[in-house]
Amino acid sequence: MTDHEQLIELHSDDLHLALAPLGARVHRLRARDGGGAWRDVVLGLPRVADHLDDDRYLGSTVGRHANRVARGELVVDGTTHQLPTNDRGHTLHGGPDGFDRRTWTVVASGPTSAELELVSPDGDQGFPGTVTVRARFEVRDRTLRTSYAATTDAPTVVSLSSHAYYRLGGETAADHELTLHADAYLPVTDGVPTGEVADVAGTRFDLRSGGRPGDLDHPFVVRGCESGWSPGGPLREVARLRGHGLVLELAADQPGVQVYTAGAFDRPPxxxxxxxxxxxxxxxxxxxxxxxxxxxxxxxETYRWTSEVTITPDR
Incomplete structure (x- = not known):
């Protein structure tokens, strides 16, 4: 087995996580359905190493800055840093060699939890400062809890996320019902926010009462974070996904959420x-x-990010 194929198996009675150090990645997540059968609920690839030739970030931890930085232009305390661009002239998920392509170090693991570490040196993908990141994954009953903590030795930017794609059954997620706890979204041009914060009411982005998500690759403002947010706050309900007899509920402590329905996927599997x-x-x-x-x-300072994904039978 190569280092790229290493997997850490975490179990509860109703949840099974196969965690890959390559990209601190949710390689496979299985949940028991109402009949007691195991169901794959995230998208993956047959081999972990296949992700090195794939640009869809399946299940990975993305950073140093999740999502896009316009034109790769980063200014920190008056100093300009040029980041490499990899998406329509912008920097996406930390650049072409982001955290999703690194093999993280396993610092602790057991039957229900694991902790991984990555040290990103000063100048990595153009970002200033040496950043040390810890990622912790814990399986408990029907919940996967993921948390990140990062520190730096010089002023920089850090924004991480988990890039799992969920599908609760069938061959497509287009038939799932998605509920978003968001009253506003951020309009984008080429994936980059215009600066406007727009009300979802009366638009196709209004999923507050649930519905088919359609073609989305947009950021939303989590309810309760419109007028103020501070790091380390409480977990808030972000989204609920329902389909094929299962319900997935996601809670997190971040002010926003990007929803991407994979409309641009164009190759197997x-x-x-x-x-x-x-x-x-x-x-x-x-x-x-x-x-x-x-x-x-x-x-x-310490950057923190936490989410909980709970998967239960639909009753």
Whole structure:
């Protein structure tokens, strides 16, 4: 077995996680359905190493800055840093060699939890400062709890997310019902927010009462975070996904969530709309929007991110 094929198996009676150090990645997640059968509920690839030739971030931890930084332009404390661009002239998920392509170090593991670490050196993908990240995954009953903590030795930006694509059954997630606890979304051009915060009412982005998600690759503002947010706050309900006899509920402590319904998927083994990525995070392109929650991290501070995904039979 190569280092890339290493897997850590975490179990509860009703949940099974296969965690790959390559990208601190949810390689496989299985949940028991109402009949007691195991159901695969995230998209993956046959071999872990296959992700090195794939650009869809399936199940990975993304960073140093999740989502997009416009034109790769990053200014921290008056100093400009040029990041490599990898998406329509912008920097996506930390650049072409982001955290999803690194093999993280396993620092602890047991039957129900594991902790991984990555050290990102100063200048990595153009970002300043040496950043040390810890990722912890814990399976408890029907819940997967994921948490990140990061520190730096120089001012920088950090915004992480888990990029799992969920599908609760069948061959497509287009028939699932998605509920988003969001009253506003961020309009985008080429994936980058315009700066407007728009009401979802009367638009196709209004999923507050549930519905088919359609073609989405958009950031939303989590309810309760419209007028203020501080790191380390409580977990809030973000989304509920229902389909094929299962319900997935996601809670997180981030002010935003990116929802991507995989409409651009164009190669096996996953067709367009094969899954739905629900990514709690700071808003995209935070360096160009000082009015939004900041991704700036300074020495002595700790960046934190936590989510809980709970999967139960639909009753």
């Amino acid at each position: 996953h067709a367009p709309y094969a899954g739905i990525a629900i990514e709690p995070q700071l808003h995209p392109d935070t360096p160009h929007h000082p009015e939004w929650p900041s991704a700036v991290l300074r020495p002595g």
